[in-house]
Amino acid sequence: xxxKKGAWLLxxxxxxxxxxxxxxxxxxxxxxxxxxxxxxxxDIPGSLDPHHCLHRGLTTQxxxxxxxxxxxxxxxxxxxxxxxxxxPDPQTYIFHIRKGVLxxxxxxxxxxxxxxxxxxLKSDYSEYQSDFKIxxxxxxxxxxxxxxxxxxxxAPFLDLLTSSRGYIVSQKAVLENGNEWFQKHPVGSGxxxxxxxxxxxxxxxxxxxxxxxxxxxxxxxxxxxxKIPDATARGLAFEAGDIDYIYKPYVADLDRIQDLGxxxxxxxxxxxxxxxxxxxxxxxxxxxxxxxxxxxxxLDIDRIVAFVEHIEPLAGPLPSTNWGHNPDLAYVYDPEKAxxxxxxxxxxxxxxxTLTIRSAWPLCEKAALVVQENLAQVGxxxxxxxxxxxxxxxxxxxxxxxxAILHYGGGGRLDPNGNLSSLFLPGAxxxxxxxxxxxxxxxxxxxxxxxxxxxxxxxxxQAEEIIVAEDIPAIFFGKLLDYVAYRDNFHGVKLxxxxxxxxxxxxxxxx
Amino acid sequence: MGGQLxxxxxxxxxxxxxxxxxxxxxxxxxxVFGASVIIxxxxxxxxGDPATxxxxxDTTPEQVRQVTEKYHLDEPMFVQYFIWAKMALYGDFGKSIxxxxxxxxxxxxxxxxxxxxxxxxxxxxxGIALPAGILSAVKKDTWIDNLARVYAFVGVSLPxxxxxxxxxxxxxxxxxxxxxxxxxxxxxxxxxxxxxxxLPAVTLGTSLAALVTRMTRSCLLEELNMDYVTVxxxxxxxxxxxxxxxALRNAMIPIVTVVGLQFGYLLGGSVITExxxxxxxxxxxxxxxxxxxDYPVVQGAILIYTIMFSLVNLLVDFSYSLLDPxxxxx
Numbered sequence: 001x002x003x004k005k006g007a008w009l010l011x012x013x014x015x016x017x018x019x020x021x022x023x024x025x026x027x028x029x030x031x032x033x034x035x036x037x038x039x040x041x042x043d044i045p046g047s048l049d050p051h052h053c054l055h056r057g058l059t060t061q062x063x064x065x066x067x068x069x070x071x072x073x074x075x076x077x078x079x080x081x082x083x084x085x086x087x088p089d090p091q092t093y094i095f096h097i098r099k100g101v102l103x104x105x106x107x108x109x110x111x112x113x114x115x116x117x118x119x120x121l122k123s124d125y126s127e128y129q130s131d132f133k134i135x136x137x138x139x140x141x142x143x144x145x146x147x148x149x150x151x152x153x154x155a156p157f158l159d160l161l162t163s164s165r166g167y168i169v170s171q172k173a174v175l176e177n178g179n180e181w182f183q184k185h186p187v188g189s190g191x192x193x194x195x196x197x198x199x200x201x202x203x204x205x206x207x208x209x210x211x212x213x214x215x216x217x218x219x220x221x222x223x224x225x226x227k228i229p230d231a232t233a234r235g236l237a238f239e240a241g242d243i244d245y246i247y248k249p250y251v252a253d254l255d256r257i258q259d260l261g262x263x264x265x266x267x268x269x270x271x272x273x274x275x276x277x278x279x280x281x282x283x284x285x286x287x288x289x290x291x292x293x294x295x296x297x298x299l300d301i302d303r304i305v306a307f308v309e310h311i312e313p314l315a316g317p318l319p320s321t322n323w324g325h326n327p328d329l330a331y332v333y334d335p336e337k338a339x340x341x342x343x344x345x346x347x348x349x350x351x352x353x354t355l356t357i358r359s360a361w362p363l364c365e366k367a368a369l370v371v372q373e374n375l376a377q378v379g380x381x382x383x384x385x386x387x388x389x390x391x392x393x394x395x396x397x398x399x400x401x402x403x404a405i406l407h408y409g410g411g412g413r414l415d416p417n418g419n420l421s422s423l424f425l426p427g428a429x430x431x432x433x434x435x436x437x438x439x440x441x442x443x444x445x446x447x448x449x450x451x452x453x454x455x456x457x458x459x460x461x462q463a464e465e466i467i468v469a470e471d472i473p474a475i476f477f478g479k480l481l482d483y484v485a486y487r488d489n490f491h492g493v494k495l496x497x498x499x500x501x502x503x504x505x506x507x508x509x510x511x
Numbered sequence: 512m513g514g515q516l517x518x519x520x521x522x523x524x525x526x527x528x529x530x531x532x533x534x535x536x537x538x539x540x541x542x543v544f545g546a547s548v549i550i551x552x553x554x555x556x557x558x559g560d561p562a563t564x565x566x567x568x569d570t571t572p573e574q575v576r577q578v579t580e581k582y583h584l585d586e587p588m589f590v591q592y593f594i595w596a597k598m599a600l601y602g603d604f605g606k607s608i609x610x611x612x613x614x615x616x617x618x619x620x621x622x623x624x625x626x627x628x629x630x631x632x633x634x635x636x637x638g639i640a641l642p643a644g645i646l647s648a649v650k651k652d653t654w655i656d657n658l659a660r661v662y663a664f665v666g667v668s669l670p671x672x673x674x675x676x677x678x679x680x681x682x683x684x685x686x687x688x689x690x691x692x693x694x695x696x697x698x699x700x701x702x703x704x705x706x707x708x709x710l711p712a713v714t715l716g717t718s719l720a721a722l723v724t725r726m727t728r729s730c731l732l733e734e735l736n737m738d739y740v741t742v743x744x745x746x747x748x749x750x751x752x753x754x755x756x757x758a759l760r761n762a763m764i765p766i767v768t769v770v771g772l773q774f775g776y777l778l779g780g781s782v783i784t785e786x787x788x789x790x791x792x793x794x795x796x797x798x799x800x801x802x803x804x805d806y807p808v809v810q811g812a813i814l815i816y817t818i819m820f821s822l823v824n825l826l827v828d829f830s831y832s833l834l835d836p837x838x839x840x841x
Binding site for chain 2: 046047052054124127129130131183199200201202203226227228229230232233236237239240242388389390391393394395397409429
């Protein structure tokens with residue numbers, strides 16, 4: 001082949017590749033308008049008022065609302081309904097509210113509305129009163145500036161505002177129609193507005209909000225939530241083309257869904273949800289630190305991960321994606337060392353113990369089987385007891401759980417303070433282990449008062465090191481995964497980083 | 512539930528019938544009271560609280576306190592029962608903690624679904640069971656009998672969830688002729704309502720029919736071996752008259768009892784079938800409410816269920832006198 005011919009061929013090849021690449025790129029960046037997303041949900045919440053809803057797993061359906069700010073992929077805060085904010089001191093937050101934002105009822109978003117929302121969140125009506133009681137006062141500086149005073153420094157305050165608790169509702173709609181009405185007729189400023197809700201049939205419909213503050217969005221015309229309680233039935237409805245999106249399909253159905261052209265996303269995203277093996281540090285034999293260390297050595301986390309499959313490994317009380325996670329932590333599998341420690345602790349022949357797990361949680365059952373097998377190798381006989389969820393929680397609160405596999409969902413928060421203070425501060429709501437270390441408590445409490453992230457990170461890392469490497473009130477083996485599945489002609493589907501919640505405004509349907 | 516068949520030696524008149532009804536209704540009141548107390552004590556004795564059961568591990572102590580205070584859960588149990596019973600007497604069953612709606616509204620929105628499903632399932636069940644049972648008895652030891660017996664065996668053994676999912680797969684996914692989920696009221700669109708209910712009704716109906724088929728077969732066979740049947744045949748009566756007018760009528764009493772009981776259970780809702788077919792019936796509501804410790808709904812639903820079950824029993828008892836004139840009530 002002559003040089004000239006070769007150059008021509010190369011040029012033609014280059015052009016072809018370029019044309020196709022541009023075409024593909026254009027496909028990716030040119031969203032289409034129109035279409036309906038039909039979302040198969042296991043339930044519809046009893047109240048669509050985000051300030052008054054006990055069932056948080058369903059807050060994914062609050063697409064009528066938005067937050068003042070949200071997290072980006074790097075876990076930094078980015079503007080939403082607030083354009084910017086200042087923190088002049090750890091107890092004062094000034095929010096500059098976005099201008100030109102309309103609620104679905106035509107009212108405007110102003111500083112007064114934000115103040116009303118914060119007052120509503122700390123009132124008796126709110127299910128989140130305890131989270132917002134930190135708000136001491138809210139001052140309206142001008143139409144679009146609001147100053148929030150906290151009663152004490154609270155580093156995770158912005159994080160609180162990004163959670164499902166921090167949705168901004170229409171003041172006008174609440175005042176004119178009352179709370180009861182609002183629970184069934186949500187009015188927010190989000191990309192989709194409430195259209196109808198057939199409570200009996202379980203169909204909740206949202207329609208595109210044409211006056212949304214981002215004029216080019218949303219792309220879809222409608223989003224419909226359909227209640228299909230059974231996961232198998234949701235899978236069949238997806239297969240029949242009746243729904244486009246499945247919340248928590250059976251993991252056994254995932255391959256089939258993918259064969260049908262479905263895409264899969266893990267629900268937990270970067271959320272702080274964790275699964276762990278807890279010890280009651282106040283009760284024998286786990287009151288002996290050596291026994292807990294022995295079990296940490298006896299546990300083969302790689303084996304758990306391989307057997308459970310749908311799990312992301314952990315090495316601490318925070319996932320590796322979180323800035324509070326100490327990357328130096330690791331569990332070491334060494335059954336011989338475990339036996340030595342057990343002998344030292346006075347259990348040369350091991351002992352028998354009951355492991356409590358929650359019912360209707362197949363992945364946890366698989367993890368429990370590996371725990372049982374691993375501990376049998378060092379002489380500990382484990383019998384597995386399956387208990388209904390509410391009973392497990394009440395036993396945990398009463399300090400009656402001896403040895404269990406538990407799940408902490410992260411509470412829809414991404415700040416490390418959530419996991420660490422809830423699980424390890426003495427008397428904290430989920431401190432089922434009875435863990436009480438003054439040094440750790442001081443580190444966590446201090447970190448919760450500082451605004452600077454680097455300083456906080458340092459304190460959390462120190463606390464985690466003591467918890468994971470020394471005291472071992474629990475072994476954080478992984479993050480068991482749930483999934484969502486959606487049809488491949490939908491693009492831009494992403495979950496908020498806190499998990500579960502669907503960010504609907506970027507979704508578009510290829511028609 | 513209190514309904515006992517009585518065969519007194521004396522013949523009683525209509526006044527006795529009336530006093531019987533009054534007596535039965537009084538017993539019904541006692542049953543309802545007893546059931547409400549038992550359900551109240553049992554549901555409140557379950558470990559856990561509504562806030563924790565609904566929210567799960569993320570519950571804060573303040574949330575537990577809020578719900579506890581709002582629903583008087585910190586009061587002694589008899590005080591709580593008294594508060595509930597007093598409100599219930601005025602027709603106020605409180606508000607659901609989970610569904611955030613008045614309990615009565617919730618129950619009456621679910622009741623038609625359950626009633627429609629129960630009726631359709633019974634029609635399917637009886638529609639299959641009676642002909643199959645009668646043919647099986649009359650054509651004993653023929654291929655028809657064997658077929659009916661195999662059906663009865665398979666019908667009893669097949670789990671509802673499996674049959675339901677298979678029906679969904681066939682009719683909803685492969686042939687796409689029937690909807691897979693949802694509910695449409697008969698008042699809104701009868702055809703669409705039927706399309707939505709037919710698969711769940713067949714799921715329930717075929718398994719119920721299996722038992723009634725066996726029952727019909729054995730009861731009818733027993734009657735066909737009686738002397739009076741032989742006498743009727745000897746008198747030269749046609750076989751159809753012998754079967755329909757004599758034997759079957761006598762065989763009906765145990766069959767009606769079983770069908771009545773099945774209907775009573777159907778009124779309580781079939782949790783599995785309702786769940787698979789996403790039907791908003793009473794069964795799923797009761798089970799969810801127990802899991803969520805949604806006490807007001809559990810209490811209200813069980814009360815309604817007790818009343819319905821007792822009434823169905825009463826109707827079954829009355830039907831005996833229609834089937835057998837010797838049956839009198841007193």
